[in-house]
Amino acid sequence: MKQVQLTEDQYEMLQEIVNLAMGQAGHDLAIILKSFVDLSVPEILVVEAEHVADKILQESVFSEKEHVNLFRQTFYNSAFVEGEAIVLFDNETRQQFSEILGLSDKMDAVEEIDFMLELTNLMVGACLNNISTQLFSQAMTFSSPELLSENSQLGNIAYDIFKRRNLKWDYTLLSKITFKLKERSFKSDLLIFISQDAINAVGKALDKLLAEYE
């Protein structure tokens, strides 16, 4: 198996670009959600497929015992970057939606799912479009967001979904961003996975940018 790795320079550049993109994404989301959005500094790492489940448990803002709702959305651009984003909301956050939106009635379960799908789309779109624009000067194309799992313990679902044999890539570039809304108990994780080939495409784009800076 070929080892996939980014150089230290490439990592630094990528971190810089993702930070910039997150700033823009936070701004975009704040307009839509009418609240200040706090995004964590993204952590970026190349992960071997065997360790994906463990890494997710290690990196998530949620503990293994917590019950979460999982959504996913795939994306690609014409620079052969393809990948998948996973968004997690805990049940506590789910209870807060009516309040966040200033609704007088409590949402029913279908409306809650609907809203989480919309949020997934917003978070994934804002973050990835900004990253893709910075790196490749083009927007991403997205599939529709889907519900992967509802109200399941993170520990169980992570091992179930990210079984080694279920993953088609040997390596993935994993990036984790935690979302928080100011003055609300809103917590959500966005995990971005890109394919092995995409890591190389990203590496190339980074080298181009690095050359421009020198």
Added chain:
Amino acid sequence: MNKMIDNLDMLYDIIDHVNIGMTVLDEDNRVVFWNKFMAKHSGIHSSDLLGKNLFDVFTYLPKQWMELKLKSVRLIKNYSFVSWTQKPYLFRFSHTSMIKGGGVDFMHQDCTFIPVSNPLTGQIYVCITIHNMTDVVISQMKLSEISDINKTLEQITNHDNLTSLYNKMYIESQIQQEFNKAKRYGNLFSVLFFDIDDFKGVNDQYGHLAGDEVLKKIAETMKNHLRQSDIIGRYGGEEFLILLPETNLESASMLAQRLRTTTESMTTQYKDTDIKVTISLGVVQFRPDIKNASQMIHEADLALYHSKKNGRNRVTRYKITGCAAMNPPAQP
């Protein structure tokens, strides 16, 4: 643009004829494009609609909700989606088939909102595409009926209908219980995960009924080789989990090897053909540092994955230091 399609009329023609609904709205939600699909299903021709506000013509559309969606698409230049699973349809289009499906009155739709900017004016338009999902909806309704019945049956019996082994839910709960016991009292136990090599090939070559026969035969063979206290369950498709109480890694691996060689020499008769299959196995023993039963199953699965990757028909033991293959099968 590509030489083939340098004629814009041609491109326009393609978009007009494609079997997907497509409309484009300007910044005031006036219709600037309306393809044939939309015209056919709405009964309104493009020429009668262009320049008019979409919501003035289709007064049944959820205006407030859609305007918000359109606004956010323009504002952050992001896609937006409406799935039939959430909202069955946006436009009230009728069924395309003359045969009405049970309980489906309108065409079910998956809609995508795409921001499109006009490089000349800087205006942001929104393109809405409509996919007809009605057939998917109808077949899914039928499927879910069947799977509901299956689920009820499995819940009542704890058994898998085809192989009459325990089902996923039951074997998982048994491993969970054994895991809890081991955590508390320090008993020893092992978990064995296996699946049939290239089972897809069997199905493709001999058909699904033959595949079912193989599954039944494997289930029967395994049961004959396990002790009374061992519990075997069908985990999914061609995957099986075995719980081995009071068994260490060494004995579990020996059993795994035995199951492997037995399967290797076994034949399934289906009609006039003899079908031969092999299995790949992964073994893991309980350790106090494993956090929960899911992790343990995951580790067994990892070991199984190594068996597959190293050429199938073999046993791999999970170790913290890395998966260790047991002596590979003798080459024929």
